[in-house]
Amino acid sequence: MKPQSEYIKFALPKGRFLSSTANLLNEITLNFGGYNSKTRQYRLQSTNFPYLLAKIFQEKDIPIQVAIGNYDLGICGVDWVEELLTRYPTSALIKISNLNYGEGHIYAATSCQTGVSSIDGLLAKRTSWRIISEYPNLAQSFALSLRVKDFNIFPVWGAAEVYPPEDANLAILWAKGKKELEAKGLKLLAKLLPANASLIANRESLENKDLSKILSCFNNVPMNKNRAAVSYSEDTVKSEVVEKFRWQPEKIRLALPDGHQQLPAAEFLKRVGFDIQGYTDGALNRRPSVNLDWLGIKVIRPQDMPLQIANGNFDLAITGNDWLLEHLNRFPSSPAIKLLDLLFGKVKIVAAVNKNMSVANIDDLRLLVRGGKFVPLRVASEYINVADKYLRDNYINPYKLIPTWGASEAFLPEDADLLIDNVQTGRTLAQHKLKIIDVLFESTACLIGNKNALSSPDKEAKAEFFIQTLKKGLL
Amino acid sequence: MENQRCKGMRDFLCRDMACFRHIEDAFRTCCIRWGYQEVRTPTLEYLHLFTATGTLTPSKLNKIYSFLDWDGWSGERVVLRPDGTIPVARLYINNLSEREIAKLFYVTNIFAFEETGRENRERWQCGVEFLGGAQLTADVEIISMVKEIVCKLGLDNIRLQLSHAGLMKALIRELGLSSIEEAKVTDRILDGDWQALLEAKTAKPELNRFLSPLLNLKGKSSDFLQNIRALCPGASADFKSSMEDFINITTLLDRLSCGYEIDIMAIRGFEYYTGVCFQLLVDGKKIGGGGRYDNLIPLMGGNAPACGFALYVDPVMELLPLGNKKGDEARVLIKGEEATPEIAKTCFKLAQSLRERKYVVEIDFSEQTHDGLHWIILISGSEPCRFDVTDCKRQQHWNVASETEVFNMLAEQN
Structure with a gap:
């Protein structure tokens, strides 16, 4: 058995490049069993190279994971590599080669x-x-x-x-x-x-570790331009209905959430009598239409709503308490405020560690950190400002935040020591052999707005009508 | 856990600070004597201030420390001051623009990301801005000032290199490039890559007649520029007027016996300069530079021609010999034999009285040794305390009975 440090670690992408990357790896004999679009597991082992391990990440996480040395090699779009290198040109990240496939x-x-x-x-x-x-x-x-x-x-x-x-x-x-x-x-x-796929490497791994067998596999990357993830032709693009509505000053501008929050939000809106085509009917139109001429709607990510509300781009938005708090921790004097708790979409924001770590609560963890067990404590979270405040308030020091873009639970234990994440049932954490050591707060969906007054009494009356209508759904 | 200093940041130890203050004092004294007034701008400014004029190159802007403030939800970024002149220009427009002429100076730190972390990312500079000065005498004034300061600091082998940003910009326009190409060449030259000009010039061979001597020779008097002018009778009006300005300034410097060398390619980073620009070197090390920047304040919404310079404190500190910056005040150490209330009280009272008489006085109740002292006064006993006075320089020793006798003794021996 080789010691763990001699294993070669590879970060592989989810999403747009998954299928084409899996095909490429098969072609060059670097097969990983279970690396396909239906996979539920994050950790993989190469069938041909027993000392090659892989983990599946959101593509955006891969350049960071390789740059900080958690992974020796990675495959991801060159767009995410450049996004990191543009801001941090001295990152320990080397672009090895263009993999001759990509999209757009x-x-x-x-x-x-x-x-x-x-x-x-x-x-x-x-x-x-x-x-x-x-x-x-x-x-x-x-x-x-x-x-x-x-x-x-x-x-x-x-x-x-x-x-x-x-x-x-x-x-x-x-x-x-x-x-x-x-x-x-x-x-x-x-x-x-x-946005081509690119093979990247950690600089130190390249300087000090024998990656030659793996790298040489990539010498024979075929120039196969048909390896696009989805067979794609521009002609097949379905034209979305782009409503030519204008954000008129008298209109109430409402943001509704996409993703996991869409279904419960749609059900709630339907229950109080809003019939929104392209939203409450289960479809997703980014600019859905409603039979109220004073209401303009866009569907955006719930994470982005508080900032948009603070800047006055929207008057009202349905998001989660968690994202409002994340925003307010970053910008304490922001005018974004909660107007109404909508009670659905309940999650807990928790601190979790690996099941085998001998800590029961945050006080135990503090003692371990003080004792020099972690130099520093690596904390993975989608909520970096919530996490930052929580760690400061609990006198955890030193720590390093690793921002993630989903699937954060897969970071532990190899790539992070502590997770700050939301949980609904706790089942996912249990599957990843994690345990909760603290509950930071509970979060439900909420209606948010800007505390500075709306631009006209008429708009205020309409916003108030909207709030009162939503309140009916809480009874 | 070791508490490390941030990469690219430096600590100034006691000896460094003495050296720093020595430079700062020489600079401030000179500025005040020339009639300049001191100002200070904040460390944080809006990024917008530095992008608004379009004068800084993208490569410089990419090295700025910028971030969102706690109330930065609008996306407005703030920066750690990356440049000394632009904030002072803002200060002038905001507060002093009713003055026809404002002569300002400052000592400030500026921040720029340096990739290796081995060089300083925080640098100090002593800067002067002559706002509202349109005449060439203003350029000559600031050149004379910076030379005077450097001489006062005792630096030898100073080289003053002159160039002219207006002349350079006119020269680039002479190449007859498309506007995009011209912007590219300008950016490369601003970043110090003169190869861009040499590559581009081949497109217009008639320029070679004067371009080559202008770029490659190093004239030591205004005659050099007169000769170049004679070689380019067909040059544009902009080129000719910049050349005229350059000749007039160098002629005045010749009259003042101010030595210099004309080296067009020596100067980089003249983003906002429009007229004559210069840099100072000692042993090949760049220790300062400046020039005329008539367009900057109008681009920021004000209305004043201007010129200025900055002396770079960090390289100057490396050039100055260490250890010669000690204060020349008579230093006194009052030692209490024991820390009894009576001895301590007597020590503190005597120290206060001596400080009022301009002595530098330290109090000590330990056994540690001290360097660089003129006097040591040991206080012992009680009701009343005894004073044991030692003149360390002359190796003499006295016992005296009262504070008054101590004062007299010190005054007599000084």
């Missing part, structure tokens, strides 16, 4: 409705640029390279395409092609980089 590009796009058709056209407008993006570092670098004189960047967890033109004048986003952008009501202004 990172684009700069604006709304078709603005009439702007080029970057120069946008520059000529001399307005402050509001840039929305899942890639805030690439967005900043793009704006600086154009010498944009005044810009603000709004990082989002997703759905960047729905913000222009009302809530942003530029989106930096991944798309498969121009037609997909157009189908979403966007106009392509610039291609920033192709």
